[in-house]
Amino acid sequence: MLLEVEDLHVRYGNVEALHGINLQVRQGEIVTILGANGAGKTTTLHAISGLLRPAQGEIRFESRPIHKLPAHRLVGMGIAQAPEGRRIFGTLTVRENLDLGAFTRTDQVQVAETLQWIYQLFPVLAQRREQLAGTLSGGEQQMLAIGRALMARPRVLLLDEPSLGLAPLLVKTIFQTLWEINEAGVTIVLVEQNARAALKLAHRGYVMEVGRIVLEDRADALLANPEVRNAYLGGQAAGE
């Protein structure tokens, strides 16, 4: 098991946001976490990345407990995140953003190879490398956020709502690239509100509701599940 979350509780002050989450991610998988706003998806990713301290429970990466480590240590271990809202460094250039993604790496030769790989995945980033990241379009910023996370050459890539605010065609392009990234050996945990696109891409999925996991299954089974269809796929359970 590459990544395990066991009985994870997270609190914001006195309010408990996660009430005991269990998740398993195997090497090479694409796992999606679905759920409405406020279900705790982003909180889960932040806890895995070390930005939030669990109040209770364990997070293990390659069987090592990591929930007590500070966020900056986890990147070097192989956990990278493209956060919700992209959070690119707008006043830095595209190239500087990508270089920062490789901040923890010292193997300059391989870093250059990773950069070439990212330019190949997202050719537009190569064209705009000297441009300030804040001047990119929304889709390009999302590509930059993903590319920046990949610069750490992670074992597992955490993605928080990569489709947010993007045109359907662009979502398709980005999800196609995510598949390519996974084919290259990167395990992916994908938090999404666009359940259809996410389930088509993923191997397995979890459904969260108000701080709990309520459903867990293979992605194709979740796609066919009437409850999931009703709640997250626009309620077309009978038709199609």
Place this chain on the structure above:
Amino acid sequence: MPASGISPISPIHSASPLVEEFLQQLTNGLAVGGIYALIALGYTMVYGVLKLINFAHGDLFTYGAYLGLTLLTSLALTDRLGFALGVLVLVLMVMGLVAVLGAILERAAYRPLRESPRLSAVVSALGASIFLQNTLMLIYGARFQVYPDDILPTATLNVLGLYVPLMRVLIVLASVGMMVALYLFIQKTRIGAAIRAAAIDQGAARLMGIDVNRVILLVFLLGPALGGVAGLMVGLYYGQVNFTMGWVYGMKAFTAAILGGIGNIPGAMVGGLLLGVIEALGAAYVSIAWKDAIAFVVLILILIVRPTGLLGERVADKI
């Protein structure tokens, strides 16, 4: 022109006393401006990363001036090492010591309040300022302290025919040199990029593997180091220091940081130099009594006309 015979080798000098007067004020303004800029960098770097005005920064500047005085007289560096090397060693010692003070300040006054409301940190900053100032007064007394004038060179330098005090030239060169070095460090190195990233978005910086606590510590080493040197420069330039001098210089430098755009490093440099020149020319041609008022009129004008400062906020982030 009867005056033309005095200095046949200097075209500027002989050109006109008005031009000469102007150039003297300009170079004086650049020296004072360089000092403002060095202090302003400390405000702007801390603000950039923590969104906090470090009100104790002006006092660290004062510590630089006093430490410089003590080291200069007690170690007799210029006697032993000669003027150039002696001053260089003095500068490095003052930078190192004030940097350590800055780091202690961060640990003691700001880190415990990192998760608290902004106002708590501001109050802590003011408290630290009072503490530092009074400690200095208890040690040295409230009177002005005088830099020994037999150590300071009173030589003037002939720059293209303009006779400029050597110390003024050194201050301009040293402050500009340090600014260039800092700028290159921030723009061209990996650690510099980490500082810029942490200033934009601390959470995202942590997701890059950047230890934000170390970035903050670094900023509290660099800023006070530069502020401390500025204090030493004031001591060497004017020859006397006082335990409250950090207040006025701090406010001027803070104005300079706002003028350039708070949080913006080149902005603090431009703002400092500009403010120094405006002030010097204002004092010469308007009224010396208005010298301090001019700086704050500039502050008010910039806040009305361009609140982001001259170089503040170049690009807005798309959502």
